[in-house]
Amino acid sequence: MTGALLPSDPSSLAGYRLLGRLGAGGMGVVYLGRTDEGALAAIKVIQAEYAEDPQFRVRFRREAEAARRVGSPWVVPVTGADPDAAAPWLATAFVPGPSLAEAVAECGPLPARSVRVLARMLAGALAEVHTAGLVHRDVKPGNVLLAVDGPRLIDFGIARAADDTAITSADMVVGTPGFLSPEQAEARAGELGPPSDVFSLGCLLAYAATGRPPFGTGAVDALLYRTVHDEPDLEGVDERLSGLLRPCLAKNPADRPTAAALRELIVEDTPGDPAGWLPEDVVRIIAERSAAMLALPDIEPTLAEAGSGTAGSAAGTAGSGAEADTAGAGPAPGRRRFLIAAASGAVLAAGxxxxxxxxxxxxxxxxxxxxxxxxxxxxxxxxxxxxxxxxxxxxxxxxxxxxxxxxxxxxxxxxxxxxxxxxxxxxxxxxxxxxxxxxxxxxxxxxxxxxxxxxxxxxxxxxxxxxxxxxxxxxxxxxxxxxxxxxxxxxxxNDLEATGPIAVFLTAGGKAVGGEYASGTAATGPSRRPGLLMDRTAADYAWASVGSVNLLVRGRGRVPYPRVVPAGTRAFGPVVADMLAAGADAFVYGGYAAGAAAFARALAAAGFDGPRYSPEAALSTEFLDAAGEAAEGWLITGTCVDATGLPSAAGFTAAHRKRxxxxxxxxxxxxxxxxxxxxxxxxxxxxxxxxxxxxxxLRRTTHQGVTKKFAFVPETGSFVAPEGGAVFGYLVADGRFRFLGPAPVPSSDA
CATH class of the missing domain: 3.40.50.2300 (Response regulator)
Known part of the structure; x- marks a missing residue:
């Protein structure tokens, strides 16, 4: 929950004694601070590169003003702010409890009554937000802190007035995928009003009840698509709670209840005192963290002596990428020690x-x-x-x-x-x-x-x-x-690029590729109708691998036969029979090693011994052991080398054996x-x-290693493949993976 102050961190800020770090991100650092009267606060300090941007200061000032305009007991109050400081900062009351995201991750979904009480209080908080003329726009589990007396909504960093469109670009998706409204997912900026927050609240409550977002997880594009077009997954939600959530998750904003109406509806649905609204394991986390806060000792003033490296400006934090030169620094002040209640319950000393x-x-x-x-x-x-x-x-x-x-x-x-x-x-x-x-x-x-x-x-x-x-x-x-x-x-x-060679094998065949790929069962071809199997057990990985092969072979004039099987499938016999009946003469499996082994056994049982391919996840002893003889002849592409079969890595291999x-x-x-x-x-x-x-x-370097040449796109850190590619082939032969060397690269004119 709390981390140690770094030597470059200040010891005090605007009257707050800083006790530790609550978090750090791309924007800056959030500190735990204490006033002279003993009140704890969470203090967000913005790093220098953002502070120099006038538009960012406008936004930060708006955040402070927005939070101050909301008077709900379920919204964390602002206790101080200075948007015009050299390092802008904002302080809010400190809540020692976990976020809803942390609580669900550690303790599992909340009971139905807990979710209904949570819904009533958060609906009340949003009603006050909307009454103040604001839209929060990022209602998610990480922005809800849990306390014994109720939740607290935090982070108005992207909140805006309902009629304010001046700062956010019209085509920018703002918020957190998985908890966005359809209008946010489609970047319909002009439609982002209070109903958008209600939809996000519905997503949050579904997550609290089930432990999963209602529109799944995975690639952002897929999440946004499902949010706009698919029905929410409310399996396991009790009927009464489901009846509350479905109207909130209506695709049309006009069909959703207002936050105020939802609050009143839940008052009738949840009679009685909300005391004891959280399960015992969550209350225990809150108690442990509260006890850790009580154990925080006083801190003596710390003097920033020249060359000591024990103090610095608020902007000189890890969040800004700046590091103080602390060579020769003496030990940290003896009183700068505090207890940290980690998520595991371990108590650690600072330093x-x-x-x-x-x-x-x-x-x-x-x-x-x-x-x-x-x-x-x-x-x-x-x-x-x-x-x-x-x-x-x-x-x-x-x-x-x-x-x-x-x-x-x-x-x-x-x-x-x-x-x-x-x-x-x-x-x-x-x-x-x-x-x-x-x-x-x-x-x-x-x-x-x-x-x-x-x-x-x-x-x-x-x-x-x-x-x-x-x-x-x-x-x-x-x-x-x-x-x-x-x-x-x-x-x-990446995984999309790593399966490109499979498309070459399917459309050109091993003999056209030449080299080690010209012989062997797996290198025959080309295929007239490839069978592509996506196993949802592997989620995004299956989509990335099989999806890219599908696009590439279609671009080369083939019409594949794709199939998708539910997560957890291990009885592949029926799907193999269906794909063979459809004329599949080669197979590509997209999924993990265990599923690949089960699919290999099903193909062998059906008597198929033609071309069979899989991406890198099958490059493991798990596949060999579980598939047995059925693994023979499979060709697997991956981005790693077998150093023992690569001449350029001979020196490394010898040194590794010796060491x-x-x-x-x-x-x-x-x-x-x-x-x-x-x-x-x-x-x-x-x-x-x-x-x-x-x-x-590093992002601008080029390095010739023993395996390949390494280079990157400076803006993203993406790998720049060298000439000839950086994907390799392996053929399963005699119960082991035989390294075939660099795999063919798909041509760019396909």
Whole structure:
């Protein structure tokens, strides 16, 4: 819940003694502060680059004024603000409870009565917002804090007067996908009135009742489409509550109730005192956090002495990307210590991220020795070392470690690198804890990871808020590289690009491709009618892989036969029979390894031994073990190399065998390359770079590694594929993956 102050953070601001950090993002930092009278406050401080924008100051002033105009007890009140300060700030009363998003993630969906009470109070809050002539426009679980006496609506950062259209662009989608109204999803700015907030409230309440957004999750475009066209998923919601939610979720704004009318309706629906409205496990979280706040000690004044590095301006925070030069800094003041009630219930001491590393490290020693004095130059590795992706995570950790050890062995090194490794177990919640620890460690200059898509998507905003470079070699979703993410680098083609070669095989055939692909069962073709199977168990991954193949083969004049199966399907016999009856003479499976194995067995049982393809998720021992002989002949495309079969990686492979006693696993060589790339950029920097400067330098670098050439689009961090591509093929033969080398690249004139 609360993080330590960084050495560059101020110790006080506008009469508030700062006790810690509540969060950091692309806009700035939110601090926990205390007045001389002992009242706690959440203080949002904006970073310098936004403060210099006159339009942003207009918006920030509007936020403060908007929040002050609302008098509901269920809206967090503003206690102070200065939009004209060098670093604009806004303070609100501090609520120690979790957000609704945190509570549902940790404790599961709320009981029906809790949801109805929540609905009544939030409807009352929105009624006051709308009476004040405002539209909130971002009603979501993260903007609702839970307290024993009721919820609190927060964050008027994008609220506006109902008739104000001057600042927001007419074609900009504003708000949070999954909790947007149809008019927001279609960027119909002129229609964004109070009914839009009511629709978002309906989405929020459905999430509270079920633990999932009513229009699903995944790619933003898909979410927006479902919001506009699909019916909400209210499965599992009791009949009385469902009757309240459906009118709120009407597509036509005119068909929705007003917030005031909804509040009155729920008064009749929920008689009695709302006391005890939350389940015990949520109340326990509130109590623990409240107790932690009571345990906060007084803080003695901290003097900003020249060169001490113990204090700085509010703008000089990790949120701005600026780092104070704290070389030679003395220890933090002895009284600047406070208790942190973490989401797991662990109590940690302040003083940076060091206190959490023992919990985040693996079983063995994962920290390379660092220089005895001065600031460390640390590269972090956030990986799944003990969860479902541990094979990939441990391979990357070894590749990174080998690169650091070789760098430190050089006599001409200008500094010593330290490797700090943290295990996120492939878990989204733990991934956030790891990311925040790396962000708060001022000596971490860049981070490699995470291993898989969901943790990566969960933490990219955390790293982005601190402009800490985050480079992933194995997460594949294209959602990671957007213009909104300022510090992420994708060191591989994304999932859409990684399946391009499959379309070439289907339309040209292996003999036309040549090389290793000219022989082998999987390389025959071309296909007259490819069968494409999308397994919804894999959600966005299945859509990205099979969807791209579908578009590419259609562009080459083929008419594929696509099928979609529900999540959890393992009995593929009927769908195989249907696809064969439709004339499918080749198959592409889009999904995870377990489903690919089940589909392979169904094809084998039907007697099919023709071309069978799958994207990278099947490149695992899980597929080989579960499919058995049915895996023989499958061709799988991926963005990782088999270093043992790549001549340019022979030196790396030999060094890996010597150091770890085994051949390198998938993505070990890519991790080795990325750490060497970071080290090379650091060597050429003029002194120790800030995180922001390092991010910019990495996005503009070109690095020839042992696996491929690495280059990026500076604006997004997207991977720029070298000539010849960066996707590779593997054929399952004799129970193992045979590396076929670079896969064919689809032509641009298709």
């Amino acid at each position: 940076g991220a060091a206190a959490v590393w023992a919990a985040l490290r693996g079983d063995d020693d994962r920290t390379t020795s660092s220089p005895p004095s001065g600031r460390d130059w640390i590269i972090g590795v956030q990986a799944d070392l003990s969860g479902p992706g541990k094979a990939l995570g441990r391979a990357q950790e070894r590749g990174a470690r080998l690169a650091v050890e070789q760098f430190n062995a050089r006599a001409d090194r200008p500094f010593t690198l330290t490797l700090k490794v943290a295990d996120d177990r492939g878990d989204v919640t733990r991934a956030g804890t790891v990311a925040r620890a790396f962000v708060e460690d001022r000596d971490v200059l860049a981070v490699l990871g995470p291993t898989s898509d969901e943790p990566a998507r969960a933490v990219v905003g955390v790293y982005d808020g601190a402009l800490l470079p985050l480079v992933s070699v194995s997460a594949g979703t294209s959602l990671l590289t957007t213009t909104e993410n300022r510090s992420f680098l994708h060191a591989r083609p 770890f006693g085994s051949a390198p696993g998938f993505y070990a060589a890519e991790a080795y390359d990325v750490v060497n790339m970071i080290a090379d950029v650091l060597r050429t920097a003029d002194g120790r770079p800030t995180r922001a400067r390092l991010t910019a330098a």
